[in-house]
Amino acid sequence: MADGEPSGAYREFKALVEAADRKFARARDLPLYGGGDHHSRKAFKAYTRLWRLQQDRRRDLVAAGLRRWEIGEVASRIGQLYYARYLRTAEPRSLVGAYVFYEAIYSRGYFAAPANANASAAAGGGAKHQGLLIRYKELRFIARFLVVAMLMRRAEAVDHLVARLRSLVQESKSAYPKTNFKEWKQVLQELERFLKADGAYKGSRSLRYDNLFDSYASNLASIARFHSKRVLKLKEAVLTSYHRNEVKFTELTLDTFRMLQSLEWEPTGSYQIAVKELTENGTMSDQSGPSGLIDIHLSTEISDGNLPSNPxxxxxxxxxxxxxxxxLATICEELSQDSILLIYISASGLADQNAYQKYASSSTSRSRPASAFLIDKPNSHASSDDHVWLGPRGNGGPNNLYPEDLIPFTRYPLFLVIDSENSHAFKAGHT
Structure with a gap:
């Protein structure tokens, strides 16, 4: 091996990291609907190349100074891309892929502090700053892993990760007393509230539709007669909720978390996760190295060809x-004629009362600015029970969503679910 080869491999690794990070940033900034999936594919390709490089040149990279958290960062980005693909496409494989990479990162401790972490934290300058940055990476990683574990209903993993996150926040406060970890204390409070509200996740049946338990043979004839005239398929769904003091974790509210699962088929196959670290001669190595081979082995297909794809x-x-x-307008532009669009909105019908009274007292002499598609309807904005409210505390009328706002989208096959005390306002014939 030439003397300059390790440093050359590390320079190649760093160059690929910079290129992959740019592609990742473009993919991350795009919304998870409409076009833009090609940016995700480019980022996947870049990180796949990067991952293979660190596998093939592991010894050279370690000799050149490759650190464990750098490999953890690459694996974490791949997990994030898998999770984003799951949110975009609803493919079970993508959710499993995210779990595989996150589980490997966690089990190998890629972001874990080294044995001399306390000495580094006590030291001044760059070492302490570097340790703090890695600590933030670990905190964010565990939060992402928790979301994936909850969606996969891995109750034991969720309990373990919650305990780890709680202890890590406490350790961080002690190791970095001058740093404010208040936001992570709030994250813990949100998480505990979320899990308490969704306490049924332990040992209960999945919210996903199970063809074995949820199918009714008596309905098949009626469904067949309906399909003989026109075949409609649920292809797209828009899920949103907006409540004050809403139960949520990160940006996933409890209502959307449950609806997300309710719109999926329960995978009929099983999967086996194999995480192995191999040396060049194929024997198992210990977990002290910075890298490893992560494989996803599906013992059977997760998706069933006899079942429809998830919307x-x-x-x-x-x-x-x-x-x-x-x-909604963006999604409807790409909606095919045989597709059904489901809209789920969970929101209160009661805005801040002071703001609402102030708005209502002056609204009789002006048009309502909230509606993007105004329809002449005398005093339609004067009632307090003809809308749902999407807005922050202390803001009223401009954040009201009225039934007539959704009328343009009824030109498409539409399934509307309004979870609100004012849902009656959205019934057909009510407006």
């Missing part, structure tokens, strides 16, 4: 009325 979902976190309507 694609757009999960919109706390949108404004105009943003929600823009998303």
């Amino acid at each position: 694609q979902r757009a999960i919109i976190y706390h949108p404004t009325v105009s943003h929600l309507i823009a998303v």
Whole structure:
């Protein structure tokens, strides 16, 4: 081996990291609906090449100074791309892929502090700053892993990760006393509240539709007669919720978390996760090395060819009325004639009372600015029970979503679910 080869391999690795990070940033900034999937594919290709390089040139890279957290960062990005693909396409394989990479990162401790972490934290300068950056990476990684584990209903893994996140926040406060970890204390509070509200995740049946338990043979004849006239398939779904003091974890609210699963078929196959670290001669090595081979082995197909594919979902976190309507318009542009669009909106019908009274007292002399598609309807905005409210505390009328705002989208096959005390306003014939 030439003397300059290790440093050359490391320079190649760093150059590929920079190129992959740029592609990842472009893919991350795009919404998970409409076009843009080609950016995700480019990022996948870049990180796959990077991952293979660190496998093939592992010894050279380690000799040149490759650190464990750098490999963890690459694997974490691949996991994030898998999860984003799952949100975009609803493919079970993508969710499994995210879990495989996250589980490997966690089990190998890629972001874990080394044995001399306390000495590094006590030291000044760059070592302490570097340790703090890696600690933040680990905290964010565990939060992402928790979301995937909850979606896969891995109760034991969720309990373990919650305990680890709690202890890690406490360790961080002690190791870096001058750093404010208040936001992570809030994350823990949100997580505990979320798991308490969704306590049924332990040992209960999945919310996903199971062809074995949820099919009714008596309905098949009626379905066949309906399909003989026109075959419609649920292809797209828009899920959103907006409540004050909403139960949520990260940007996944409890309502959208449950609906997300309810719109999926329960995988009929089983999968086996194999995470192996091999040396060049094929024997198992210990876990002290910075790299490893991560394989996904599916013992049977996760998806069943006899079942329909899961509908694609757009999960919109706390949108404004105009943003929600823009998303619906974008999705409808690409909706095929045989497709059904499902819209799920969970929101309160009661805005801040002071703001609402102020708005209502002056609204009789002006048009309502909230609606993107105004329809003449005398005093339609004067009632407090004819809309749902999408907005922050203390803001009223402009954040009201009215039934007539959704009328343009009824030109497409539409399935509307309004989870609100004012849902009656959206019934056919009510407006």
